Amino acid sequence: MTAQAELEQETETMTVREAIRQGLREELERDEDVYLIGEDVGVFGGVLEVTGGLYEEFGEERVRDTPISEAGFMGAATGAAATGTRPVVELMFSDFMGVSMEQIMNQMAKMHYMFGGKAELPVTVRTTEGGGMGAASQHSGTVHTWIAHFPGLKAVAPGTAASAKGLTKAAIRSNDPVFVFENKMIYEQSGEVPTDEDYTVPIGEAAVEREGEDVTVVATQRLVGESLGVADSLEGDVSVEVIDPRSLYPLDTDTIVESVEKTGRLVVADESPLSYGTHAEIATRVQEEAFFSLDAPIQRVGTPDTHMPFSPPLEQEVLPGDDDVRAAIERIA
Amino acid sequence: MAELDLDSADGRREALRRMVTIRAFDQEAGNRFADGEIPGFVHLYIGEEAVGVGTCASLESDDYIASTHRGHGHCIAKGLDPKYMMAELYGKAEGYCNGKGGSMHIADVDAGMLGANGIVGAGPPLATGAALSIDYQDRDQVAVGFLGDGAVAQGQVHEAINLASTWDLPAIFVVENNHYGEGTPVEKQHNLDNLSDTAQAYDIPGVTVDGMDITAVAEAVAEARERARAGDGPTMVEAQTYRYRGHYEGDEEPYRDDEEVERWRDQDPIESFKDRLIERGELTQEEFDDLRAEIEASIDDAVEYAQETDAPEPSAAYEDMFVEQPPELERFANVARTDGGANGGDHR
Numbered sequence: 077m078t079a080q081a082e083l084e085q086e087t088e089t090m091t092v093r094e095a096i097r098q099g100l101r102e103e104l105e106r107d108e109d110v111y112l113i114g115e116d117v118g119v120f121g122g123v124l125e126v127t128g129g130l131y132e133e134f135g136e137e138r139v140r141d142t143p144i145s146e147a148g149f150m151g152a153a154t155g156a157a158a159t160g161t162r163p164v165v166e167l168m169f170s171d172f173m174g175v176s177m178e179q180i181m182n183q184m185a186k187m188h189y190m191f192g193g194k195a196e197l198p199v200t201v202r203t204t205e206g207g208g209m210g211a212a213s214q215h216s217g218t219v220h221t222w223i224a225h226f227p228g229l230k231a232v233a234p235g236t237a238a239s240a241k242g243l244t245k246a247a248i249r250s251n252d253p254v255f256v257f258e259n260k261m262i263y264e265q266s267g268e269v270p271t272d273e274d275y276t277v278p279i280g281e282a283a284v285e286r287e288g289e290d291v292t293v294v295a296t297q298r299l300v301g302e303s304l305g306v307a308d309s310l311e312g313d314v315s316v317e318v319i320d321p322r323s324l325y326p327l328d329t330d331t332i333v334e335s336v337e338k339t340g341r342l343v344v345a346d347e348s349p350l351s352y353g354t355h356a357e358i359a360t361r362v363q364e365e366a367f368f369s370l371d372a373p374i375q376r377v378g379t380p381d382t383h384m385p386f387s388p389p390l391e392q393e394v395l396p397g398d399d400d401v402r403a404a405i406e407r408i409a
Numbered sequence: 410m411a412e413l414d415l416d417s418a419d420g421r422r423e424a425l426r427r428m429v430t431i432r433a434f435d436q437e438a439g440n441r442f443a444d445g446e447i448p449g450f451v452h453l454y455i456g457e458e459a460v461g462v463g464t465c466a467s468l469e470s471d472d473y474i475a476s477t478h479r480g481h482g483h484c485i486a487k488g489l490d491p492k493y494m495m496a497e498l499y500g501k502a503e504g505y506c507n508g509k510g511g512s513m514h515i516a517d518v519d520a521g522m523l524g525a526n527g528i529v530g531a532g533p534p535l536a537t538g539a540a541l542s543i544d545y546q547d548r549d550q551v552a553v554g555f556l557g558d559g560a561v562a563q564g565q566v567h568e569a570i571n572l573a574s575t576w577d578l579p580a581i582f583v584v585e586n587n588h589y590g591e592g593t594p595v596e597k598q599h600n601l602d603n604l605s606d607t608a609q610a611y612d613i614p615g616v617t618v619d620g621m622d623i624t625a626v627a628e629a630v631a632e633a634r635e636r637a638r639a640g641d642g643p644t645m646v647e648a649q650t651y652r653y654r655g656h657y658e659g660d661e662e663p664y665r666d667d668e669e670v671e672r673w674r675d676q677d678p679i680e681s682f683k684d685r686l687i688e689r690g691e692l693t694q695e696e697f698d699d700l701r702a703e704i705e706a707s708i709d710d711a712v713e714y715a716q717e718t719d720a721p722e723p724s725a726a727y728e729d730m731f732v733e734q735p736p737e738l739e740r741f742a743n744v745a746r747t748d749g750g751a752n753g754g755d756h757r
């Protein structure tokens with residue numbers, strides 16, 4: 077579905093943060109088996125303030141503060157999901173995922189398969205990613221490729237307020253483990269968000285955020301907005317199509333391939349490190365399916381295999397942004 | 410009503426039956442592994458039967474257990490059928506996990522068995538999670554996390570106990586102290602005489618009981634269950650026990666001597682319980698011999714079933730990754746499938 081079609085419903089302007097919170101609130105209201113757990117999600121309202129107000133609204137049973145035990149609560153959420161409830165975990169920063177990785181990779185991801193399909197795991201994990209706020213290397217990582225790579229887990233990463241709400245709700249309604257990767261630099265970004273309580277973004281469906289003829293830019297998270305800005309500024313010179321995959325695994329290969337069949341050129345923009353990652357996967361699928369439509373080498377925009385440095389000029393140096401997207405387009409168009 | 414009433418003759422007989430079943434099952438599993446019929450590894454529970462059966466005797470049938478790599482005994486104690494267990498060990502389609510799990514991952518979630526586990530220390534967080542579901546939905550159940558003495562050194566175990574204790578969840582942590590983690594004795598892994606002393610850090614009761622005595626285990630777990638159901642939170646029960654076989658089949662056991670094994674065999678959980686039942690006049694040696702012969706025959710039948718029932722179709726390898734299957738699986742399966750795939754091995 078195009079982003080436009082989704083918005084042909086009644087909408088309201090709100091920030092990404094508000095959109096996620098509204099998604100959480102609606103799901104908490106809709107289904108009693110849904111509850112939030114994580115460090116300081118309750119009284120404190122979440123360190124990045126996403127869950128603010130929900131504790132007051134729903135109480136401590138449904139918005140649960142945990143001890144600082146990522147392995148413990150990730151495991152508990154897995155066990156709880158297998159036994160009839162629908163936990164929504166907040167992992168404060170995605171950089172802490174390593175601490176809980178055992179439960180993610182060996183329990184959550186594998187139980188359904190190892191048990192011959194006889195356990196369902198309706199668990200959602202929300203976490204924050206990305207550089208740009210001077211949070212330095214241990215609070216700025218972009219690790220969604222790990223999860224998208226790991227069989228048995230689904231990974232989504234919203235780039236707009238509408239998809240932030242729709243993906244959050246779809247993740248909570250899913251009976252599979254779904255990770256929602258929220259880029260912390262777009263929490264304040266506003267957009268039009270459908271108000272329908274049953275508005276969801278199906279996991280595995282990309283959105284064509286802008287139509288164009290010459291170059292396809294597949295962009296995620298913060299880079300969706302930045303790529304749209306670049307596309308507008310190039311209007312008249314280069315006609316740029318911008319696609320937000322929204323879901324990283326599963327990936328909507330068809331929408332991307334159709335676009336490249338039209339434009340013949342592809343830029344993949346994602347904040348994760350460049351080697352062995354999300355860019356490579358998207359590029360590979362495109363060359364598998366649309367090799368003969370390609371008129372130029374596929375371009376990648378991402379973090380150049382460094383960690384996020386602290387000092388602002390260093391961070392700006394490696395953080396991929398609109399200038400990198402523009403340069404990539406100009407290299408091939 | 411607990412699963413087995415050890416205050417009644419029938420309950421005691423059934424407990425004895427389950428212990429003997431575990432031993433017969435694991436003896437056959439060991440033999441068939443040695444014959445090369447069972448792939449992978451198997452960790453046998455022989456010698457530890459009183460812990461699993463004593464624990465499950467004091468549970469309700471819909472309570473949960475999260476098991477370990479040494480899980481066959483927990484399965485049988487929880488009432489799983491040896492026939493489908495053996496089929497799972499053989500990797501057959503009719504096994505509990507359709508052949509996708511094997512010895513280390515046997516599970517039957519509907520029966521409350523949340524899986525054996527290949528990761529040491531991973532069960533307790535899952536048990537805490539099951540206890541969270543129970544508490545959240547106000548259900549009349551408890552969740553047991555089994556763990557070995559070695560697992561007590563794992564960080565996630567302590568996170569799970571702390572969480573359960575902080576939230577007063579209806580969980581019970583049963584430490585099966587068989588005195589070794591693979592080849593390393595417990596004294597070289599912990600600076601504690603009683604592993605149950607770790608419970609003090611969480612302000613929950615921690616008791617150490619004779620794990621060769623089924624009634625001692627059952628009583629401790631019954632008390633823990635009552636406490637959990639009263640809303641008073643978890644308990645740690647350490648059962649002192651011993652595995653007669655190696656860590657896994659094929660272990661040459663350089664870390665212990667026969668004398669030590671013999672000392673523990675003298676307290677055999679099945680023999681001692683059987684003798685008590687004979688003393689009470691509710692069982693004769695002949696009846697016991699008949700019971701054992703009957704159980705061994707049923708295990709032979711289970712083996713025969715496992716040998717003869719079908720292996721899964723190779724294409725089943727692509728199933729059950731998710732409730733809602735993503736297109737990627739079909740996409741890649743079409744290339745990988747040994748039968749050439751639906752589309753003749755083409756990507757599109």
Ligand SMILES: Cc1ncc(C[n+]2csc(CCOP(=O)(O)OP(=O)(O)O)c2C)c(N)n1
Pocket residue numbers: 478479527528529530556557558559560561587589590591656
């Ligand atoms: C995290 C992890 N580390 C190591 C292993 C390898 N391993 C399997 S069983 C085992 C010993 C476990 O000892 P214990 O917890 O006492 O259980 P027991 O085998 O005695 O029943 C080890 C080290 C593993 N499976 N998982």
Ligand SMILES: [Mg+2]
Pocket residue numbers: 557558559585586587588589590591
């Ligand atoms: Mg041990």
